[in-house]
Amino acid sequence: MKYSSDSLPIVFITGTNGLIGSAVVRRLLKDGYRVRGGRRLTSDTRLLQGIEAQIEWVDADVLDVTSLEKALQGVTFVIHTAAVVSFVPRDRTQMYDINVNGTANIVNAALAAGIKKMAFVSSVAALGRPDPSKLSEQETAVIDEDQKWEESPLNSHYGKSKYLAELEVWRGVAEGLSAVVVNPSMVLGEGDWSRSSTQLFKYVYDEKKYYTEGLLNYVDVQDVAEAIVTLLFSDISNERYILSAGQVTYRELFTKIATAFGKQPPSKAVSTFMAETIWRVEAVRSWLTGSKPLITKETAKTARTKLVYDGHKITQAIKLTYKPLEETVARVCAEIVKNNR
Numbered sequence: 001m002k003y004s005s006d007s008l009p010i011v012f013i014t015g016t017n018g019l020i021g022s023a024v025v026r027r028l029l030k031d032g033y034r035v036r037g038g039r040r041l042t043s044d045t046r047l048l049q050g051i052e053a054q055i056e057w058v059d060a061d062v063l064d065v066t067s068l069e070k071a072l073q074g075v076t077f078v079i080h081t082a083a084v085v086s087f088v089p090r091d092r093t094q095m096y097d098i099n100v101n102g103t104a105n106i107v108n109a110a111l112a113a114g115i116k117k118m119a120f121v122s123s124v125a126a127l128g129r130p131d132p133s134k135l136s137e138q139e140t141a142v143i144d145e146d147q148k149w150e151e152s153p154l155n156s157h158y159g160k161s162k163y164l165a166e167l168e169v170w171r172g173v174a175e176g177l178s179a180v181v182v183n184p185s186m187v188l189g190e191g192d193w194s195r196s197s198t199q200l201f202k203y204v205y206d207e208k209k210y211y212t213e214g215l216l217n218y219v220d221v222q223d224v225a226e227a228i229v230t231l232l233f234s235d236i237s238n239e240r241y242i243l244s245a246g247q248v249t250y251r252e253l254f255t256k257i258a259t260a261f262g263k264q265p266p267s268k269a270v271s272t273f274m275a276e277t278i279w280r281v282e283a284v285r286s287w288l289t290g291s292k293p294l295i296t297k298e299t300a301k302t303a304r305t306k307l308v309y310d311g312h313k314i315t316q317a318i319k320l321t322y323k324p325l326e327e328t329v330a331r332v333c334a335e336i337v338k339n340n341r
Helices: 019-030 065-071 087-111 157-174 196-205 221-232 248-262 272-289 297-302 312-315 325-341
Strands: 010-012 032-041 056-059 077-079 116-121 142-143 179-184 187-188 217-220 239-243 246-249 307-310
Touching: 010 019, 019 032, 019 196, 032 065, 056 065, 065 087, 065 312, 077 087, 077 221, 087 116, 087 157, 116 157, 116 221, 157 179, 179 187, 187 196, 187 221, 187 325, 196 325, 217 221, 217 248, 217 307, 217 325, 221 239, 239 312, 246 248, 248 312, 248 325
Parallel strands: 010 032, 010 077, 032 056, 077 116, 116 179, 142 307, 179 239, 187 217
Antiparallel strands: 217 246
């Protein structure tokens, strides 16, 4: 889809101030697109520093249908990135509400407004994980876009909430909505290091001692933004794409991050027994103090899994070339150091 500079469409984005949302905004503004962002009075917009004034802001909440209807007036495209990512039991009700019902509201509002196309940011967790009892010992499962959801002890409530959210998008497609879905793996980028995946960088910066034996699938936030924007303005419709540049062990990733920071990397592997003990201790500490646990039952379990997400389909569809891990780590660490001096 090509547009002249004087007829560029308005793109409405949810989750504008998040790690992925802020990267998408920067990518759109780079090409001169008009961006309308939804936010609440309590929204933290630090990740939009320097570009906040270029966004047309509207008061919009994915759980407020009326605000969404107003926000979509005059809008041509929608990018839905807003979601709650949590593995803490007390967050589950809110997480399901925002991730599932919020997505349903966005889909319904897009249909009512006659939106040309919608891009939905899901997660590889929404693909589901295979039941470990069906895998032989030490077997690494490879998951692609054809993976069907199945009940498994390895699935998280976050993953299930995103799976149910995807069903709302596909329901919208059945009702006439044009949409694309992306399923990023662990997104690495210049975010708030007290939140989301960027906490991994702070963990290493603080020279923590332990690492888990699991396998981590990763993708650069800039590649995620590139894929979303390119797919949105392409002729591709009603398809899903895994976004994953590759796999690395936690120890390897932590070592790369530590080297970039000039810190000592974690050197002690967490045993299964230790992980099971830690999440229980953290659950008690969280209950007593009201703070969020550093590790939960779900994260202790998934951090030891060895799954490979095949991210090649997108490279053929839009000729995306993933950034090397070393380049991503160096850039993110440099930005974190600059912002936290």
